[in-house]
Amino acid sequence: MNASAPTSARRNVAVLVMAQAILGAQMPMIFTIGGLAGQSLAPNPCFATLPISLIVLGSMLAANPISMLMQRHGRRAGFLVGAVGGALGGLVGALGLYLASFPIFLAGSFLTGLYMSAQGFYRFAAADSATPEYRPKAISYVMAGGLAAAILGPQLVKATADAFVIPFLGTYIAVIVLNVAGSALFGLIRIPPPSSAEDDPSQGRTRWQLITTPRIAVAVICALVAYALMNLVMTSTPLAVVGCGYTKNDAADVVSAHVLAMFAPSFFTGHLIARFGVERIVGTGMLILTGAGLVALSGVALEQFFVALILLGLGWNFGFIGATAMLAAAHTPAERGRMQGLNDLIVFGGVTMASLASGGLMNCSGGTPTQGWTAVNLAMAPFLILAGGALLWLMLKERRAATAA
Numbered sequence: 133m134n135a136s137a138p139t140s141a142r143r144n145v146a147v148l149v150m151a152q153a154i155l156g157a158q159m160p161m162i163f164t165i166g167g168l169a170g171q172s173l174a175p176n177p178c179f180a181t182l183p184i185s186l187i188v189l190g191s192m193l194a195a196n197p198i199s200m201l202m203q204r205h206g207r208r209a210g211f212l213v214g215a216v217g218g219a220l221g222g223l224v225g226a227l228g229l230y231l232a233s234f235p236i237f238l239a240g241s242f243l244t245g246l247y248m249s250a251q252g253f254y255r256f257a258a259a260d261s262a263t264p265e266y267r268p269k270a271i272s273y274v275m276a277g278g279l280a281a282a283i284l285g286p287q288l289v290k291a292t293a294d295a296f297v298i299p300f301l302g303t304y305i306a307v308i309v310l311n312v313a314g315s316a317l318f319g320l321i322r323i324p325p326p327s328s329a330e331d332d333p334s335q336g337r338t339r340w341q342l343i344t345t346p347r348i349a350v351a352v353i354c355a356l357v358a359y360a361l362m363n364l365v366m367t368s369t370p371l372a373v374v375g376c377g378y379t380k381n382d383a384a385d386v387v388s389a390h391v392l393a394m395f396a397p398s399f400f401t402g403h404l405i406a407r408f409g410v411e412r413i414v415g416t417g418m419l420i421l422t423g424a425g426l427v428a429l430s431g432v433a434l435e436q437f438f439v440a441l442i443l444l445g446l447g448w449n450f451g452f453i454g455a456t457a458m459l460a461a462a463h464t465p466a467e468r469g470r471m472q473g474l475n476d477l478i479v480f481g482g483v484t485m486a487s488l489a490s491g492g493l494m495n496c497s498g499g500t501p502t503q504g505w506t507a508v509n510l511a512m513a514p515f516l517i518l519a520g521g522a523l524l525w526l527m528l529k530e531r532r533a534a535t536a537a
Contacts, residue, residue, distance in 0.1 A: 190245015
C-alpha cells in the first residue's frame with residue numbers, strides 16, 4: 133500500500149481487504165451452487181437461476197436504505213447489518229434445502245442480498261478517508277481482497293457441497309460461519325461518522341441533478357453494463373459447464389478462475405487509472421468483455437469456458453473499478469449517501485434483470501445447453517454498444533469543452 137497515504141486510510145483499507153477476503157468468500161460459493169441447487173428444487177428448470185436473481189434483487193432494494201443508514205450512523209453499522217443478512221440468508225437457505233422447499237430457499241437468497249448490498253459499499257468506504265491521489269488505489273486494493281475470496285470460496289464449496297446427505301447443505305452452514313466470524317473485523321474500522329452538514333439533505337445536488345450530470349451518468353451506465361453482463365454470463369456458467377458434460381468440480385474451478393480474474397488485476401488497476409486516465413481503463417474493460425463473449429461463442433470445450441470466464445473477470449475489473457473511481461470523484465461528501473445509494477440501486481436493478489434473464493436464456497431459449505449458452509453470450513452485444521457509445525460521447529464532449537476553454 134502507498135506509504136504516503138494517511139495512516140487512517142491505510143488502516144481502513146487493510147480492514148476492508150480482510151472483510152472482502154473472508155466475508156466475500158460467500159459470494160463465489162453461492163454463485164457456484166445457487167443455480168445448481170435451484171435446479172434441483174425448482175418446479176421448472178427455467179427458474180433454476182431464480183435464487184441468484186433474488187440475491188441481486190435483495191441487494192438492489194437494500195442499496196438505498198443501507199446507504200442512508202451509513203450516511204447517518206457510519207459505515208460500521210451498515211456493514212454489520214450486511215453480515216447479519218448474510219448469516220440469516222445462509223440459515224434460511226440451509227432450512228430450504230433441508231425441507232426441500234424452493235420458496236424457503238428463495239427467501240434465504242433474498243436475505244443474502246443484504247450482505248451483497250453492504251459488500252458493494254466496501255469500495256466506497258475505502259475512498260472515504262483517502263486523498264484524491266490515493267483514492268483509485270484504495271478502491272482497487274479493497275477489490276483485490278476478492279482474490280483471497282476467489283480461492284477460499286470455491287475450495288469451501290468442494291469441501292462442503294457433499295458433506296451431508298442433502299447436497300449443498302454444508303455449504304450454506306459454512307456461509308453462516310463466515311458471516312459470524314468476519315463481522316468481528318468491523319470493530320477495527322476507523323471511518324469518522326458523517327458531519328451534520330454531510331447528513332443534511334439540503335446540502336449538494338438532488339438525485340435528479342446528480343444522475344443527469346454527464347460524467348456521473350456515464351459512470352453509472354458503465355458500472356451497470358460491466359456488472360450486469362458479468363452476472364448474466366457467470367450465473368449461467370455452472371449450468372452450462374455441467375450441462376455440457378463436465379462435473380460440479382469443473383464448474384467450481386471455472387468460477388474460481390473467473391473470480392480470480394475479477395480481483396487479481398486490482399493490485400494495479402488503480403495505478404493504471406492514475407497513469408492512463410479512468411476513461412481509457414473503462415473502455416479497455418468493455419473491449420475485454422467483448423472478447424469474453426466472442427470466446428464463449430466459439431465453442432464449449434472446457435478450455436473455452438476457462439478463457440471466456442477469465443476474460444469476463446478481467447473486463448469486469450477494469451470496467452467496474454474504473455466506473456467506481458469515476459463516480460467517487462464526481463460528487464461531494466454531502467452527496468455521498470444519496471448518490472452511492474442511487475448508483476447501486478440502478479446497477480443492481482440491471483444486474484437483477486440480467487440474472488433473471490440468464491436462467492431463461494440458458495434453459496429455455498434452445499433445445500440444448502450449447503444453444504442456451506450461445507443465447508446468453510449473444511445477449512451481451514447491445515449493452516456493450518450502449519456503454520461504449522456513452523463513454524465515447526463523454527470523452528468527445530469533454531475534449532470539445534477543453535478545446536473551447
